[in-house]
Amino acid sequence: MPKHINVALIGNPNTGKTSVFNALTGLNQKVGNYPGITVEKKEGLCKLPRGVKAHIIDLPGTYSLNASSLDENVVIELLLNKNDKDYPDVAVVVSDVENLKRNLLLYTQIKDLQIPTILVINMSDRMAYKGIHLDIPYLEEQLQTKIALISTRKGKGIDQLKTLIANFKELPTTPCLNASEIDPEYFTRLKKAFPNQLVYKLWLVITQDVNFGKIDRNEVDALQSFKTKSKADLKRLQQKETIKRYQFINDTLKKGQTIDLKSAKDLRIKLDRILTHKVWGYLIFFAILLVLFQAIYDWTEVPMDFIDSTFASLSEWTKNVLPEGAFTNLLAEGIIPGLGGIVIFIPQIAFLFLIISILEESGYMSRVVFLMDRIMRRFGLSGKSVVPLISGTACAIPAIMATRNIESWKERLITILVTPFTTCSARLPVYLIIISLVIPQGRVLGLSYQALTLMLLYLIGFGTAIFSAWILNKVLKIKSKSFFVVEMPNYKLPLVKNVALTVLEKTKSFVFGAGKIILAISIVLWFLASYGPSDDFNNAEEIVTTSYASENISSEELQQKIASHKLEHSFIGITGRAIEPAIRPLGYDWKIGIAIVSSFAAREVFVGTLATIYSVGSDEEETIKNRMAGEVNPILGGPLFNFASGISLLLFYAFAMQCMSTLAIVKRETNSWKWPMLQLVIMSAFAYIVALIAYQLLI
Amino acid sequence: MNSIVQNSLVFLALVFAVWFLLRKFGVFPKLGKPNTKTCGNKDCGCN
Numbered sequence: 001m002p003k004h005i006n007v008a009l010i011g012n013p014n015t016g017k018t019s020v021f022n023a024l025t026g027l028n029q030k031v032g033n034y035p036g037i038t039v040e041k042k043e044g045l046c047k048l049p050r051g052v053k054a055h056i057i058d059l060p061g062t063y064s065l066n067a068s069s070l071d072e073n074v075v076i077e078l079l080l081n082k083n084d085k086d087y088p089d090v091a092v093v094v095s096d097v098e099n100l101k102r103n104l105l106l107y108t109q110i111k112d113l114q115i116p117t118i119l120v121i122n123m124s125d126r127m128a129y130k131g132i133h134l135d136i137p138y139l140e141e142q143l144q145t146k147i148a149l150i151s152t153r154k155g156k157g158i159d160q161l162k163t164l165i166a167n168f169k170e171l172p173t174t175p176c177l178n179a180s181e182i183d184p185e186y187f188t189r190l191k192k193a194f195p196n197q198l199v200y201k202l203w204l205v206i207t208q209d210v211n212f213g214k215i216d217r218n219e220v221d222a223l224q225s226f227k228t229k230s231k232a233d234l235k236r237l238q239q240k241e242t243i244k245r246y247q248f249i250n251d252t253l254k255k256g257q258t259i260d261l262k263s264a265k266d267l268r269i270k271l272d273r274i275l276t277h278k279v280w281g282y283l284i285f286f287a288i289l290l291v292l293f294q295a296i297y298d299w300t301e302v303p304m305d306f307i308d309s310t311f312a313s314l315s316e317w318t319k320n321v322l323p324e325g326a327f328t329n330l331l332a333e334g335i336i337p338g339l340g341g342i343v344i345f346i347p348q349i350a351f352l353f354l355i356i357s358i359l360e361e362s363g364y365m366s367r368v369v370f371l372m373d374r375i376m377r378r379f380g381l382s383g384k385s386v387v388p389l390i391s392g393t394a395c396a397i398p399a400i401m402a403t404r405n406i407e408s409w410k411e412r413l414i415t416i417l418v419t420p421f422t423t424c425s426a427r428l429p430v431y432l433i434i435i436s437l438v439i440p441q442g443r444v445l446g447l448s449y450q451a452l453t454l455m456l457l458y459l460i461g462f463g464t465a466i467f468s469a470w471i472l473n474k475v476l477k478i479k480s481k482s483f484f485v486v487e488m489p490n491y492k493l494p495l496v497k498n499v500a501l502t503v504l505e506k507t508k509s510f511v512f513g514a515g516k517i518i519l520a521i522s523i524v525l526w527f528l529a530s531y532g533p534s535d536d537f538n539n540a541e542e543i544v545t546t547s548y549a550s551e552n553i554s555s556e557e558l559q560q561k562i563a564s565h566k567l568e569h570s571f572i573g574i575t576g577r578a579i580e581p582a583i584r585p586l587g588y589d590w591k592i593g594i595a596i597v598s599s600f601a602a603r604e605v606f607v608g609t610l611a612t613i614y615s616v617g618s619d620e621e622e623t624i625k626n627r628m629a630g631e632v633n634p635i636l637g638g639p640l641f642n643f644a645s646g647i648s649l650l651l652f653y654a655f656a657m658q659c660m661s662t663l664a665i666v667k668r669e670t671n672s673w674k675w676p677m678l679q680l681v682i683m684s685a686f687a688y689i690v691a692l693i694a695y696q697l698l699i
Numbered sequence: 700m701n702s703i704v705q706n707s708l709v710f711l712a713l714v715f716a717v718w719f720l721l722r723k724f725g726v727f728p729k730l731g732k733p734n735t736k737t738c739g740n741k742d743c744g745c746n
Contacts, residue, residue: 325705
């Protein structure tokens with residue numbers, strides 16, 4: 001028995017492969033109750049009985065081995081290439097007890113590749129509820145395998161599965177279907193031409209439009225010359241193969257599975273009728289969004305204020321306790337306020353992901369995907385674009401990667417290009433702080449203006465994404481078509497553990513991921529704001545004292561004037577004032593300009609940057625919000641963050657492509673700099689124009 | 700003495716911050732194993 005084995009987890013989308021992966025490996029990969037979560041293979045280790053270690057590979061969901069999209073190619077490339085280091089010793093096909101018939105198609109195909117295969121029937125906890133009974137010994141005999149009946153929700157059957165994996169050598173590799181039956185004459189010739197090869201594997205290589213980069217090229221070239229049938233004939237044979245497989249599956253399930261509809265207590269149909277209704281469906285979704293955004297404001301205000309004041313006190317305490325000097329100032333005026341600018345948003349981010357995670361886990365998100373498909377089609381996109389657009393509310397990067405399951409290149413490209421318009425979590429800190437400064441606190445019909453503004457910004461982002469898609473659909477002359485089949489999972493009570501893990505992971509990623517960048521930028525900004533190249537900076541005290549000698553101002557005011565003079569003549573002040581003419585028409589001063597430039601690294605940096613700039617030279621214990629509220633417009637007087645400049649900033653961040661990581665991922669997914677550069681220029685120009693119009697109209 | 704220590708610490712922090720940012724945004728190649736603890740995609744550019 002080898003001590004290390006490769007185990008591939010394969011299955012239809014949304015059968016719970018990732019939950020099985022997490023149960024086996026103890027890792028916490030994202031799971032969701034809607035299809036298309038896994039678009040790349042993921043890996044982990046699992047300890048099996050008798051000291052065997054299994055290298056578990058979670059592969060993207062696929063309905064069959066007839067690939068039509070990039071994520072499905074990943075599965076086929078691995079299964080057809082014995083030289084791949086990840087080539088499985090054993091395949092674990094994960095199926096869902098309620099969709100066994102459809103799931104078994106993929107199982108029979110993998111079995112015919114003569115890879116030792118275990119069938120996992122997941123979600124067994126729903127059998128009684130659905131009136132399903134399975135004759136496991138009979139199914140094992142017919143399908144020539146071992147079956148693990150498991151429930152990842154209840155944690156049942158995982159040990160049995162581990163034992164089966166450890167004993168994989170005992171599994172028969174006899175195929176379910178005699179491939180020659182598809183076309184006896186053709187397959188006989190194929191066998192004669194390649195006597196040492198498995199016929200079904202050859203058949204898959206012939207019929208797939210897959211990039212077989214990893215497979216022995218000589219073998220593929222020889223097959224290319226064997227393509228004696230037209231594409232249409234090959235398609236016809238593929239259909240014949242599918243029919244034969246379903247005949248076998250139907251015969252097997254006729255005896256192996258019984259469903260007693262009388263004992264099934266199904267609310268699903270009733271719920272679906274309402275939640276996917278062409279009027280009620282949208283109204284309910286809209287109502288859920290309203291509640292979500294209202295709750296973000298109502299339930300997170302107290303912890304947000306607490307964190308804000310704690311960081312202000314910490315900053316003050318640092319200055320009082322540590323010896324005076326440059327490093328103390330860096331801590332008190334640079335690092336602590338900068339980090340405060342991100343930590344303050346933890347309650348909102350956690351709450352947002354809590355609600356999204358509950359909606360995903362419950363199965364509601366699949367209904368939203370179905371609802372949105374109706375809208376999407378009118379704008380030239382299929383419902384498959386909805387999953388990336390909705391995941392874009394967390395982060396555009398995994399969302400853009402999720403476009404890999406879109407078959408049509410045109411639809412995929414359009415989705416990649418418009419996804420950054422959806423409101424990602426990095427925009428949330430900017431929105432929340434600006435809204436709290438410029439939108440009044442009143443209410444209408446129990447909903448606060450601030451919550452409505454936030455919701456409007458999300459809708460503007462989504463609306464702009466689909467409107468841009470419509471334009472791109474008209475402009476791009478690429479011919480390809482796609483189809484959309486959405487899996488409607490069952491409604492489930494969300495598992496506390498899954499929800500908690502998602503919230504924890506997302507919040508951690510937000511704080512530590514962005515936190516590192518913010519920490520580094522805060523240090524650089526503090527340095528640039530605390531030092532300057534000219535005599536104006538070095539002799540600030542003397543210059544200011546002389547110029548105000550005749551005026552009767554307090555020493556406190558004088559200190560503020562000196563700090564302000566220093567800041568203006570620091571490295572950052574000089575840079576800021578150089579870019580100020582470009583942003584002045586939008587209602588921003590040079591400090592906001594610096595924050596916009598630095599937030600190109602990540603949008604969240606905006607608040608941290610302002611917190612750092614406003615802290616430099618200040619001795620007062622102030623919260624970020626109060627510092628921003630106290631800023632005065634140097635030309636017009638009055639608050640710098642007023643209604644006009646605030647709306648202008650909100651719209652700028654709604655449309656601007658302020659994320660270097662997203663640009664990098666777009667380059668990788670499109671394999672060209674052309675698309676990310678176009679995205680950057682068009683989105684930035686559009687954001688600038690909209691922000692300019694908004695400010696000029698509202699001022 | 701205190702001033703020298705404080706200035707040295709600032710200098711070190713600044714060098715580290717600049718190095719981190721340059722490495723993060725692709726100017727220097729990353730060393731060591733890829734980070735697999737973020738969104739789960741091993742070569743995802745997020746955070």
